[in-house]
Amino acid sequence: MSASSEPTGREQRILRIIETARAKPPRFKDERITMAHGAGGRASQSLIEGLLVPELGSPRLAELGDAGILPEPGLALTSDSFVVRPLRFPGGSIGELAVNGTVNDLAVSGARPLALTLSLVLEEGLSAEVLRAEMQAVARAAGQADVEIVAGDTKVVERGQADQMYVCTTGVGVLDPRGALSPAAIRPGDRILVSGSIADHGMAIMMARGEFELEAEIESDTRSLWPAADALLESAGAALRCMRDATRGGLASALNELARASGVAMLVREADVPVRPDVAAAAEILGIDPMYVANEGKLVAFVPEAEAAAALAALRAVPGCSEAAEIGRVEEQPAGMVLLETGFGGRRVMDLLAGDPLPRIC
Amino acid sequence: MLVVEVDLAEALATCAAADGGRQLVQTDLVGPVSAGDKLLVHAGAAIALEGSP
Amino acid sequence: MRYVDEFRDPELGRALAGEIVATMQPGCHYKLMEVCGGHTHSIYKYGIADLLPGNIELVHGPGCPVCVIPMGRIDDAIAVAQQERVIFTCFGDMVRVPGSDGTLLDAKAAGADVRMVYSPLDALRIAREYPEREVVFLAVGFETTAPSTALTLRRARDERVPNFSCLCNHVTIVPPLRALLESPDLRLDGFIGPGHVATVVGARPFEFIPRQYGRPVVIAGFEPLDVMQAIHMILLQLRDGRCQVENQYRRVVPYNGNPRALEVLAEVFELRPHFEWRGLGFISQSALRLSAAYADFDAERRYGVPGLRVADPKACQCGEVLKGVIKPWECKVFGTACTPERAIGTCMVSAEGACAAYYSYGRLTRERQLV
Numbered sequence A: 001m002s003a004s005s006e007p008t009g010r011e012q013r014i015l016r017i018i019e020t021a022r023a024k025p026p027r028f029k030d031e032r033i034t035m036a037h038g039a040g041g042r043a044s045q046s047l048i049e050g051l052l053v054p055e056l057g058s059p060r061l062a063e064l065g066d067a068g069i070l071p072e073p074g075l076a077l078t079s080d081s082f083v084v085r086p087l088r089f090p091g092g093s094i095g096e097l098a099v100n101g102t103v104n105d106l107a108v109s110g111a112r113p114l115a116l117t118l119s120l121v122l123e124e125g126l127s128a129e130v131l132r133a134e135m136q137a138v139a140r141a142a143g144q145a146d147v148e149i150v151a152g153d154t155k156v157v158e159r160g161q162a163d164q165m166y167v168c169t170t171g172v173g174v175l176d177p178r179g180a181l182s183p184a185a186i187r188p189g190d191r192i193l194v195s196g197s198i199a200d201h202g203m204a205i206m207m208a209r210g211e212f213e214l215e216a217e218i219e220s221d222t223r224s225l226w227p228a229a230d231a232l233l234e235s236a237g238a239a240l241r242c243m244r245d246a247t248r249g250g251l252a253s254a255l256n257e258l259a260r261a262s263g264v265a266m267l268v269r270e271a272d273v274p275v276r277p278d279v280a281a282a283a284e285i286l287g288i289d290p291m292y293v294a295n296e297g298k299l300v301a302f303v304p305e306a307e308a309a310a311a312l313a314a315l316r317a318v319p320g321c322s323e324a325a326e327i328g329r330v331e332e333q334p335a336g337m338v339l340l341e342t343g344f345g346g347r348r349v350m351d352l353l354a355g356d357p358l359p360r361i362c
Numbered sequence B: 001m002l003v004v005e006v007d008l009a010e011a012l013a014t015c016a017a018a019d020g021g022r023q024l025v026q027t028d029l030v031g032p033v034s035a036g037d038k039l040l041v042h043a044g045a046a047i048a049l050e051g052s053p
Numbered sequence C: 001m002r003y004v005d006e007f008r009d010p011e012l013g014r015a016l017a018g019e020i021v022a023t024m025q026p027g028c029h030y031k032l033m034e035v036c037g038g039h040t041h042s043i044y045k046y047g048i049a050d051l052l053p054g055n056i057e058l059v060h061g062p063g064c065p066v067c068v069i070p071m072g073r074i075d076d077a078i079a080v081a082q083q084e085r086v087i088f089t090c091f092g093d094m095v096r097v098p099g100s101d102g103t104l105l106d107a108k109a110a111g112a113d114v115r116m117v118y119s120p121l122d123a124l125r126i127a128r129e130y131p132e133r134e135v136v137f138l139a140v141g142f143e144t145t146a147p148s149t150a151l152t153l154r155r156a157r158d159e160r161v162p163n164f165s166c167l168c169n170h171v172t173i174v175p176p177l178r179a180l181l182e183s184p185d186l187r188l189d190g191f192i193g194p195g196h197v198a199t200v201v202g203a204r205p206f207e208f209i210p211r212q213y214g215r216p217v218v219i220a221g222f223e224p225l226d227v228m229q230a231i232h233m234i235l236l237q238l239r240d241g242r243c244q245v246e247n248q249y250r251r252v253v254p255y256n257g258n259p260r261a262l263e264v265l266a267e268v269f270e271l272r273p274h275f276e277w278r279g280l281g282f283i284s285q286s287a288l289r290l291s292a293a294y295a296d297f298d299a300e301r302r303y304g305v306p307g308l309r310v311a312d313p314k315a316c317q318c319g320e321v322l323k324g325v326i327k328p329w330e331c332k333v334f335g336t337a338c339t340p341e342r343a344i345g346t347c348m349v350s351a352e353g354a355c356a357a358y359y360s361y362g363r364l365t366r367e368r369q370l371v
Helices: A009-023 A042-056 A094-107 A128-145 A200-209 A226-239 A250-262 A277-286 A305-316 C010-023 C037-046 C071-081 C092-096 C104-109 C120-129 C146-158 C174-182 C195-201 C208-213 C224-240 C259-268 C292-297 C318-322 C354-360
Strands: A068-070 A075-082 A111-123 A148-157 A165-175 A191-194 A242-245 A265-269 A299-303 A325-331 A338-341 A347-349 B003-007 B012-016 B022-026 B039-042 B045-049 C030-034 C056-060 C086-090 C114-116 C134-141 C164-170 C190-193 C217-219 C245-247 C269-271 C274-277 C281-284 C288-290
Touching: A075 A094, A094 A111, A094 A128, A094 A165, A094 A226, A094 A242, A111 A128, A111 A226, A128 A148, A128 A165, A191 A305, A200 A277, A226 A299, A226 A305, A242 A250, A250 A265, A250 A299, A250 A338, A299 A305, A305 A325, A347 C037, B012 B039, B022 B039, B022 B045, B022 C120, B022 C146, B039 C195, B045 C146, B045 C195, C010 C224, C030 C037, C030 C224, C037 C195, C037 C224, C037 C354, C071 C086, C071 C104, C071 C134, C071 C164, C086 C092, C086 C120, C092 C104, C092 C114, C092 C134, C104 C114, C120 C134, C120 C146, C120 C164, C134 C146, C146 C164, C146 C259, C146 C292, C164 C288, C164 C292, C174 C208, C174 C281, C190 C224, C195 C259, C217 C224, C259 C269, C259 C292, C288 C292, C318 C354
Parallel strands: A111 A148, A265 A338, C030 C056, C030 C190, C086 C114, C086 C134, C134 C164, C190 C217, C217 C245
Antiparallel strands: A068 A075, A075 A165, A111 A165, A191 A299, A191 A325, A242 A299, A265 A325, A338 A347, B003 B012, B012 B022, B039 B045, C269 C288, C274 C281
């Protein structure tokens, strides 16, 4: 670790080489798919940018938005799959995740969600009652999100080939004329907002997998983000730069993706990021950083400094978003990177995780 | 790590693990523990009780 | 997030930083080594270096047990993992360490039964669950983790579990420190001592550092205020002309260590005459193997392992980084041919390796005031 007060010429050159390499599309050289490729960190990024996007050859896909934008005829289209275990957890189940996750990809892309398709891959031996309960959850969530399930498909695979059930969706929404959202719109000086406390969902899943009870019940935050997106579009209009939902890989991954796509730097103040005390305590006990833990009902938004106070007030007025906060600002350098001002007062880079977060041994 | 359950005869404690599951921790080196204790654990063995030398 | 925890209070951090500055000789440059991977992690995680004046340089030492394992030992592990009926178990950190022809993760993706465990006890449980398979545990770590392996082997022996064995790569902390201090190209003013190793072995084994090499040592805890207080204590010693082992981590570390841990280590292990350390060469009496009483559980005896010495890739400068002689970014392949995703050397593989830590966290140094 260089601890000199000014980086020397050589160090600067090395750092520039690293930044140039990071800015290039990663090359995918792995021979096989590993669990790391699904974790939402660096390996996932290399799979998507290094294999999937180049092979599929679509310029729209290369934008790597949460949804595909079709300006003619003014629609947004998205796709999602859900492989969560356990199927049911405090605060929701796979059915709700499927609806809200898809709706949210559309909402943060500035599209009012309209309709979903639902594809089910069911494992032989799945209980009919479990399936019925999940379809009821889907129907409830769709009603709350004001979307219709208009088409679907069902497949059954042999025992052991799906973890009870996998759910795949496609969502379509109508582009809202109030917004002109794009990572490219983000500017130095912009403020970063988050719509509420982070890490609830991931911690709820982890608690649900365990066989013990901690004192507090942590619940998933799964919900439709359209009301929050709507409020921001209404408040900031065309000044709203960009939104993203912070799902797999957590807040840190969402910010890194955007910093990379937009070429700006982001400075986040750890002390201002809302985390519920019981979530923070559980994360602390388990040795996990909440910044990387999945959410299912939270967005980050970028607004110019002048609009930030009004946008935050509008966001806080939305039910479920009372803990919304301004957590940082956009800077010019170091381009493509996210820095964290730690609660202790020092600074560090808040990077993508390299792969599956592996347990530390020492 | 937080102790959730104790098996004194086997010198084992069940603790809250990093993935939300249970981890069995060997407590031979720190003597009898109780639920609610915080253990300094390395590779599944407690080498000290947190908060006391 | 609010850190109400007294060990992370930013105001106390600032106050302590002020006291550190007040203790320093203006214009003097201090080079302090932190040995333990856990301290590397803390320093980066909290951005502790940002609170220190520019005249204090923190140098990483060889305290990452994953980082020091030579490629030949990884090849041995992979050879065992590829044997029929073997279930090969190891800690997560180990699966990405490169051997001469790939990692354990690569071997797993190609069909070897490699399973990540949190503790050797998990591996023993797997052995009980699969009596028809041979379960091997790759034991790695300093004296912090060796007791866990020892306790597990004791249980395996007491319960007569026939299908469990251990491929032992445990190392000890004192010999590499001594090797570092003997090295002519190293200038250090003091040591931040490894808090968790000391929990097992005590503060006593580090007495040789002030007595034979004239450098102060302060055993430190892992919260940011622990580390800063330890730095302050080192500077006080230097200012006052004292040179001794002090214990900042009194709440956990006893001077004589954990007697039960030391006893089980002596029962289950013996010192190898010598062991090769990545980048540091052969160091005598620096690593553990199973004692004669536990020969039945020794995977090296049970399986034929190639046991070949594999030279580090020519480009690899892990040794110099481990000794604190060069900074990560001074290595010729850092950030270009060697990155966390495609690591050439072990300093880049382990999250606490100096190179991985710098790459992930420390790439941006803030301008710090000189005193």
